[in-house]
Amino acid sequence: MMDPGALYTVEQDVWESLTGTRPVLVHLLEGYVDAGQVARQLSEHLLESLDAELLATFDHDQLHDYRSRRPQMVFDTNTWTSLTDYRLALHKVTDASGRPFLLLSGPEPDTQWNRACAALLQIADGLDVSQLVTAQGVPMGVPHTRPVLVTGHATDPELVTDNPVWIDRVVVPGSFASMLEYRSGQAGRLACGFVAHVPHYLAPGTYAPGALAVLERIRAATGLDLPPGELATLALQTLSQLEGEVDSDGELGPLVQALEQQYDEVQSTGRPSVPSADEIGAAVEQFLAQQEGDDPEGSRGTHQ
Template sequence: MIEPSLLYEMDPEVREQLRGSRPVLIHLLEGYVDAGQTGRGLSRHLRRQAEHQTLVTFDHDVLHDYRSRRPVITFDTNTWKSASALSLEISHATDSLGQDYLLLHGPEPDTQWDRMVAALNGLVEELDVSAVVTAYGAPVAVPHTRPTLITAHSTDPERFTDNPRLIDRVDVPASFSAYWELALGGQDRLAMGFAALVPHYLAQATFHQAVVAVLERINAATGLALPMGDLPDRVAANLTEINTEMNSSAEVLEVVSSLETQYDAMQLRPEEYLPSADELGAEFERFLADQAKDDE
C-alpha cells in the first residue's frame, strides 16, 4: 500500500488549536443512498451555523472516478465558463457551548478505500478523536405524519438496544462510511451512526424532519450541542408543502393512512414483525410510477 498519509495535507495552525480537545469527528459523505437528503442536509446545516476552518485537505483527484461521477461544467455562448469544484476535507468548528468538533465532508471516495481508511485511522489517532459519528437517511415504508424513527449502530453493540423492528439483519452494498466504521471497530475505536427511517415516497426529496432527528441523536450520544438554528422552521414549511401536495390525491391519502396504521401498531407491539411493510412500499412505488407516467 502507498503511504496513506500522502493522501492529505494538514493545516498546522488549525491542528494546534485542537491540541488537548479530544474532538468528535462527524463524517457526512455524499454519493451513497441518503433518503430525504438527511446526511447532506445535516452537513449543509452545520456549515451554515458555524464558521468552519479547513483542517485536512485530501487529494481528491486520486480518489474520484470522474467518468462515473462527472463534474458539471458550464458552456456559455462560445466558451466554457466554469466547472463545479470537487473537494474532500475535514473542517473544524465549535458547537453552541464552544466544544470542538470535526466534520468530514465531500464526495465519497470511489477508489483506494483501504488506503483512505488507513489515512483516516491515522488522523483519528493523531488528533485524539473521542468518537466517530455519521448520519444518513434510509428509505422505509413509514409515514411522514409520525415522528422519524432512528436505527442506530455502533462499534459498541451495547450502546444502542432500542432500534425499531422495521430493520433487522440485511445484506446491502457497502458505503465508505460503513466500511470505515467496521474497520474502526476492529481497532476498538468508538464509532456510531444514525440512520433516519425516511418515508420511501420522499426518498428523492428533502425531508428536514429527518435532519432534526439525527441531529438530536448525535447531540444526545456525544454530548455536543450542535445548534438547531432555523431547522424547526424548515421542518414546518417542508411538512406543509408535503401535506398540500398529498392532500390533492385520495389514493395517496389512503396509502399514507395504511402506513400510519402500521406505524402505530408497531409502536404498541414492537416485538412483532410486520410483514406488510414491503407490500405497502411496493403499492406506493407503483402508484408514484403511474403518476410519473401520467405526467409525461
C-alpha cells in the same frame, strides 16, 4: 498499500489548536444511499450555522471516478463559465458552546477505501479523537405524519438499545462510512451512526425532518451543542407543505393512511412485519434508479 499520510494535506496551525481537545469526528459523505439527502443537509447546516476552519484536504483525484460521477459545467453562448468541482475536506467546527469537533464532508470515495480509512484513522490517532459519528437516510415504508424513526448502530452494540424493530439481520452493499465505522471498531475506537427512516415516496428529494431527527441523536450521543436553527424551520415547512399535498393528491392520501395504520400497529404491538432482504434490496435499487434518472430538486420529495 500506498502511504495513507500522502492522501491528505493538513493546515498545521488548525491542527495544533486541537491539541488536547479529544474532538468528535463527524463524517457525512454524499454519493451512496442517502434518502432525503439527510447527510448533505446536515453537513451544510453545520458548516453554515457554526464557525468552521479547514483542517485537512484530501487528494480527491486519487479517490474519485470522474467518468462515473462527472462534475457539472455551465456553457454560456461561447465559453465555459463554471465548474462544480468535488472536494473531500475535513473541517474544525466549533459548536455553540465553544467545543471543537471535526466534520468530514464531500463525496464518498470511489476508490482506495482501505487507504482512505487508514488516513482518517491516522488523523484520529494524531488528534486523539474521542469517537466517530455518521448519519444517513434510508427509504422505508413509513408515513411523514408520524415521528421519524431512527436506527442506531455502533462498534459497541451495548450502546444501542432503543432501535425501532423494523429491520432484523440483512446483507446490503457496503458504503465507505460503514467501512470506516467497521475499521474503527477493529482499531479499538468507538464509532456510531444514525439512520433516519425516510418515507419512500419522499426519498429522492430533501427531507428536513429526517436530518433534524439524526441531528438530535448526534447531540445526545456526543454532548455537542448543535442548535437546529434553520433546519427546524425547514422541517416545519416541509410537514406543512406535505399536509396540503396529501389533501389534494388522490393517490398520496390513501398511501399515507395505509402507512399510518402499519406504523401504529408496529408501535403498539412491537411485532413488526420485518421486510425480507429481497424487499429491502428492491427498495434500495428502486431508490438508486430514481436518483440516476430524475432530478432530485424537481421531485415530489423536495421540500425546502
